[in-house]
Amino acid sequence: MIKKIKTDQLRMGMYIQDFNCGWMKHPFFNKTAKITSQKMLEKVVNAGILELFIDTDKGVDLLDEKAEKEQKMKVQNKLNEIAEMKLEEVASVPLEKEIEKAKEIKDEAKNTVQNIMEEIRFGKPIKTEQAENVVDKMVDSIFRNQDALISLGRIKKTDEYTYLHSMSVCVLMISFGKHLGFDTRQLREIGIGAMLHDVGKMMVPPEVLNKPDPLNGEEYKLMKEHVVHSRLLLQKTKGISDISILLASQHHERMDGNGYPDGLKGDEISLYGQSAAIADVYDAMTSQRCYQKKFxxxxxxxxxxxxxxLYNQELVQKFIKCIGIYPVGSLVRLDSGLLGIILNHGEKSLLHPSVRIIFDTNKDQFLSPYDIDLSIQSGKDFQDKVKCWESGEQWNIQIEKYM
Structure with missing residues (x-):
């Protein structure tokens, strides 16, 4: 039986009868495919396909409504369990004080990545001094308040994605490394590796790199070669550490061995590579691109x-605790029905952050913005907390206007 489903309903064992798009716009050679690995599933999601057709006679069917609800609840309960843990780190500088400095650092980082990549395109060597200077500033900002740069990293222009993605992965990796207990030297080295992890894309044909539609099979092969190009470029650059090279070389490796370029499996992938895989896919999927909606x-x-x-689950849990189940800049609904934007995470738990309230769903109206700290609501009979995330697009809310 042929069924039309949403891409987020796709699961292992399903047989795709029709990708619901031209063959040039999906990442497989054939117009049909059976999902036999998590890697295939990830490729379909990353291709930006919103709906497709499956054949239940040739593969598994949709979960029934009850089973699907139970599966989602199981994952949500795990996320909430992590969110209820007491936070170990508190920012030393308020977000509103750090945000202006962070904006300057973001612009400098974006320009640095752009300059380095353009010089590589013209055959010039990488000037590590530029990257080192801005990474030092990023490390300092993250120690003051990591949420400033992380929240700004979510704001990207589509035509600057390649540069801003490198900047964002750098921010996420420094923040994650700090959370994992890396020393300052290691933070600088993973910062350099993350900032330069995609420099090999400058060796990919421009018509493939800048294609506004999803890549076809042959183009995807060319794009995958960017990791090897990055490794070679960094290996011949004086002053680049082994940690930086490992991170750039392994950010597309996967725990089940289905990654690239080397097909490494499990502990064959370094801690830096395993961490970078999480940060890289997180930033890529939360970014709007011309051929892919953001999640x-x-x-x-x-x-x-x-x-x-695909990913080290222990590191995934630590990553969530580092950035928050509802990261700064997320639009959320509270139990009371109010909508607000996460400003920072309180000491109590990730479910009790500081929130800028902007909308009341009970009255269906915008409010004059005001801030509340959900971790301190003394004197109230009702203890409000975050219930779930909401889509800014659905509510016609431009989050950056309220930050």
Whole structure:
């Protein structure tokens, strides 16, 4: 039986009868495919396909409504369990004070990546001094308040994606490394590796790199070669550490061995590579691209759990605790029905952050913005908390206007 389903309903064992798009716009050679690995599932999601057709006679059917609800609830309960843990780190500088400095650092980082990549395109060597200077500033900002740069990293222009993605992965990796207990030297080295992890894309034909539609099979092969190009470029650059090279070389490797370029499996992938794989896919999927809609952060965190064979699940849990189940800049609904934007995470738990309230769903009206700290609501009979994330697009809310 042929059924039309949403891409987020796709699961292992399903037989895709029709990708619901031209063959040039999906990542497989054939117009049909059976999902036999988590990697194939990830490729379909990343291709930006919203709906497709499956044949239930040739593969597994949809989960029934009850089973699907139970599966989602199981993942949500795990996320909430992590969110209820007491936070170990508190920012030393308020977000509103750090945000202006962070904006300057973001612009400098984007320009640095752009300059380095353009010089590589013209055959010039990488000037590591530029990257080192801005990474040092990023490390300092993250120690003051990591949420400033992380929240700004979510705001990207489509035509600057390649540069801003490198900047964002750098921010996420420094923040994650700090959470994992890396020393300052290691933070600088993973920062350099993350900032330069995609420099090999400058060796990919421009018509493939800048194609506004999903890549076909042959183009996808060419794009995958960017990792090898990055490794070679960094290996011949003086002053680049082994940690930086490992991170750039392994950010597309997967725990089940179905990654690239080397097909490494499990502990064959370094801690830096395993961490970078999580940060890279998180930023890619939460970014809007011309051929792919962006996912809300909480959706991506759920998928990282669902794709358990691809990523180190212990690191996934630590990553969630580092950035929050509802990261700064997320639009959320409170139990009271109010909508607000996460400003920072309180000491109590990730479910009790500081929130900028902007909309009341009970009255269906915008409010004059005001801030509340959900971790301190003394004197109230009703203890409000975050219930779920909401889509800014659905509510016609431009989150950056309220940050």
């Amino acid at each position: 809300e952060p909480t959706e991506v965190l759920r998928k990282l759990f669902e794709w358990g064979k």
